[in-house]
Amino acid sequence: YNKLIIIDDNFFLRSMRREVYKICQRHVKNENRIGFSILHIDVPVEVCLERNKRREGKAQVPDAVIERMARQFEAPDSHKANWESASITMPFMHERKSSEVIEILLQCAKVGLENPVRVPPLPIDAQVIAQEQARTSKSRVHRSDRILRVLVGASCKHDKRYAQNANKVKNIILSEVRTGCPSFGVDLDDLSIILLPIFTEKICSLEGISPETTEYSSLVVALDVALKR
Secondary structure, eight states, rough: OOOOOOOOOOOSSSHHHHHHHHHHHHOOOTOOBOOEEEEEEOOHHHHHHHHTTTTOOOGGGOOHHHHHHHHHHHOOOOOOOOGGGSSSEOOSSSOOOOHHHHHHHHHOOOOOOSSBBOOOOOOOOHHHHHHHHHHHHHHHHHHHHHHHHHHHHHHHOGGGGHHHHHHHHHHHHHHHHHHOOGGOOOOGGHHHHHHHHHHHHHHHHHTOOOOOOHHHHHHHHHHHHHOOO
């Protein structure tokens, strides 16, 4: 079957994009030919902030979140990851014709097919791999626990009333990490970036804090600052 799959997301970290590439690798079998390409839409952070202000309700996120993602953004770079060689950057323009956007998408798909996904190398030894996976999992749980303790401490410092729910959220997330939740399939160095929004969403849900409130924004900033120390 000939299928074109478009995944529209921020993917601001290379490790996030690598997870999608690995999925493609797992499906390269027999005569299957899978192309993988990245369309990088280069939009200035100032424009992102302005567009965010025009959003309504839960669609709007705190400016601090957008600014943090902009600072940590890793643009596609074939020199750092050869699997990102099939990448196209679309320069920012305030207005584009739909026909032009479609043309760029088709060009991106063509580049991906011209550089098909490579079959992953054969595993070395099942036992060695299992041991390595166990070590990685243990390290991920340990690192997550340390990060979550920082977030719990910052939540309590921000408002002592959050103590009970902050610890509850910590235990919930750690349980998910131990069971190998797919959302945590990232490098250890990227865990804080993944855990912060998850922790924020869960504790705000328990505390009944709406994303439109200043309390939500101030809590996000407090947690973000705590992780940078």
